[in-house]
Amino acid sequence: xxxxxxxxxxxxxxxxxxxxxxxxxxxxxxxxxxxxxxxxxxxxxxxxxxxxxxxxxxxxxxxxxxxxxxxxxxxxxxxxxxxxxxxxxxxxxxxxxxxxxxxxxxxxxxxxxxxxxxxxxxxxxxxxxxxxxxxxxxxxxxxxxxxxxxxxxxxxxxxxxxxxxxxxxxxxxxxxxxxxxxxxxxxxxxxxxxxxxxxxxxxxxxxxxxxxxxxxxxxxxxxxxxxxxxxxxxxxxxxxxxxxxxxxxxxxxxxxxxxxxxxxxxxxxxxxxxxxxxxxxxxxxxxxxxxxxxxxxxxxxxxxxxxxxxxxxxxxxxxxxxxxxxxxxxxxxxxxxxxxxxxxxxxxxxxxxxxxxxxxxxxxxxxxx
Numbered sequence: 204x205x206x207x208x209x210x211x212x213x214x215x216x217x218x219x220x221x222x223x224x225x226x227x228x229x230x231x232x233x234x235x236x237x238x239x240x241x242x243x244x245x246x247x248x249x250x251x252x253x254x255x256x257x258x259x260x261x262x263x264x265x266x267x268x269x270x271x272x273x274x275x276x277x278x279x280x281x282x283x284x285x286x287x288x289x290x291x292x293x294x295x296x297x298x299x300x301x302x303x304x305x306x307x308x309x310x311x312x313x314x315x316x317x318x319x320x321x322x323x324x325x326x327x328x329x330x331x332x333x334x335x336x337x338x339x340x341x342x343x344x345x346x347x348x349x350x351x352x353x354x355x356x357x358x359x360x361x362x363x364x365x366x367x368x369x370x371x372x373x374x375x376x377x378x379x380x381x382x383x384x385x386x387x388x389x390x391x392x393x394x395x396x397x398x399x400x401x402x403x404x405x406x407x408x409x410x411x412x413x414x415x416x417x418x419x420x421x422x423x424x425x426x427x428x429x430x431x432x433x434x435x436x437x438x439x440x441x442x443x444x445x446x447x448x449x450x451x452x453x454x455x456x457x458x459x460x461x462x463x464x465x466x467x468x469x470x471x472x473x474x475x476x477x478x479x480x481x482x483x484x485x486x487x488x489x490x491x492x493x494x495x496x497x498x499x500x501x502x503x504x505x506x507x508x509x510x511x512x513x514x515x516x517x518x519x520x521x522x523x524x525x526x527x528x529x530x531x532x533x534x535x536x537x538x539x540x541x542x543x544x545x546x547x548x549x550x551x552x553x554x555x556x557x558x559x560x561x562x563x564x565x566x567x568x569x570x571x572x
Contacts, residue, residue, distance in 0.1 A: 205566060206317040206558040208548060213323040216551035219362045222331040222544055223338075229543035230335075230459055232266050233536065234512040240264025240538030242462050243477035249486050255281040256488055258293075260477070264538030265310050270546035274321055274537070277302040281488070290419045291440075307545045315566045317549045317558070324548060328540045330359025332459070333415060333437050336531025338367040339514060340457045340521050341413055341435035346371040349411030351404055351425075352418040353377035353386035356439055360417050365394055374411060376401040377418070405429050416440065425449050432526040444503065445530065454527035456504040458534045459511045474502045476535045504530075 232238035243262040250257050258278045265271030278293040278301070295302035303321035308314060337345070345368045350357055353375060364370050373390050375398065377383040387400040401407050408414060408429035416424045416438035423446040425438055430452050438445050450456075464472030502508065513519035522529055533540075552558045 204560040205315050205563045206549065206552060207561060208317055208319040208552050208558040210320045210323045212552055212557050213319065213327075213548055215557060216555055217324065217327055217544070217548050219327065219331060219334070219359065219366050221547055221551075222327045223334050223363065223366055225543040225547045226328065226331050226540055227335060229266070229539050230511045230536070231515060233460055233539050234510075234515055238264065238266040238269075238539055238542070240462050240536055240542075242473055242475055242535040243537055245477055245479045247479060247481040249483050250279060252281075253486070254488055255279050256486075262537040262541060264536075264540075265542045267310065269310055270316070270542045270549070271308045271310050272305050272538075272542035272545045274303065274305045274541045276321070289422055292419075305541055305545045307542070307549055315563060317545070317552075319545050319548060324541075324544055326355045326359045328544045329356060329439055330363040331544075332363075332533045332540075333360045333417075333439070333531075334363025334367045335459070336437050336457055337364055337413055337435060340455065340529040340531050341368065342433060342522070342525055343368075345412035345435070347411045348373045348413045348415060349407035349409075350375045350414075351377065351407060351416045352440075353379075353382045354417070354419075357386060357415075357417040358389070360415050360439075361390055361394065364413060364415075368413075370394070370396060372397040372399065374399045374401055374407040374409070376404045376407050408434075413437075416445075423449065427452050430528055432528065434528055436528065436530045437532065444532075450504055450530075452528055453504060453530045454507060455509055455521055455523075455529045456507045457509050457511075457521060457529060457531040458502065459532070460534050460536055461502070462535045462538070474535060 229238060241263060243260055246259040248257045258280045260276040261273055263273035277295050280291065280293045282289050283292050294300060303325065305319040305321050306315065307317040307319060309316055348361065348364055348370055350373060361373060373396060375383055375387060383400050387398040391398050408431060411434060414434050414436045418424050418440045420440055425436060425445045427446065427449040461474045509519045509521050
């Protein structure tokens with residue numbers, strides 16, 4: 204039987220500790236050549252609304268003796284502005300609904316094992332990435348988190364930080380007062396730590412050991428003028444990379460890795476987070492879906508870069524002193540993440556006997572391609 208696993212099922216079985224554990228193993232497997240992935244590929248097609256684009260996105264990867272997964276997304280994307288801040292928005296069919304699905308297969312016999320809704324798993328794997336960056340690059344006695352953002356990504360990031368450091372306090376800001384206060388109350392209740400809900404973004408930096416941008420802003424949100432010596436910085440959202448001014452303040456840049464080049468085509472090796480193919484390439488949507496130096500960026504800060512592999516083989520240990528400002532990001536390894544986390548979810552759901560079963564025979568055929 205093949206399992207259909209929805210977001211409620213994922214929430215029941217997947218913990219942040221599990222997610223961090225399987226992602227670290229996935230990065231080790233990729234570094235050892237036992238796993239493979241490719242960068243995300245987006246297909247963009249204009250809609251009848253000239254300010255919106257249809258976007259089909261996929262990312263995939265697998266491991267020898269384990270699982271293969273492809274994550275598929277069907278979105279309409281556009282940008283909005285609120286209080287002077289531009290954000291990327293998306294939906295499927297109508298605002299408030301989304302379509303994201305993971306197909307998990309066996310790399311031993313090709314069997315389709317599960318279809319998994321990607322909403323909870325997506326937030327968990329991105330939050331876990333933040334936790335891995337903090338584990339390897341922040342000061343070991345880090346206790347204070349400064350956070351921009353108060354949504355789902357903020358929730359999984361604070362969960363991840365709590366797994367790897369003895370966090371005592373959160374300082375948080377987001378533009379909407381009700382949202383930041385709700386998030387502050389949620390953190391107090393869940394983690395029993397001190398929370399300061401800030402009325403300006405500048406306040407989150409003061410005395411923080413970890414600075415996290417967890418927003419869907421279309422422009423960089425980390426303020427380089429507010430950074431203090433010794434802080435570890437990370438940033439996720441619609442425009443993943445920090446500004447050039449912030450990069451200039453970073454002493455060590457921790458990038459987990461790069462997707463390998465296709466066999467026999469080393470010149471096709473890319474560090475870009477995603478690749479875009481578009482119909483009507485000259486259409487102006489009022490925004491650029493792959494701006495240079497933003498979320499579509501490749502490697503930056505090359506003179507300060509450290510890879511996950513460097514930690515494994517001992518060639519670089521990252522932070523050298525307490526005053527260095529460090530920055531971490533995943534790189535274009537999303538496909539490597541999904542086979543690892545989806546595989547763990549499948550095993551946990553199967554063992555717990557949750558999820559909806561469909562006959563695997565429905566997905567098989569006796570006609571060869």
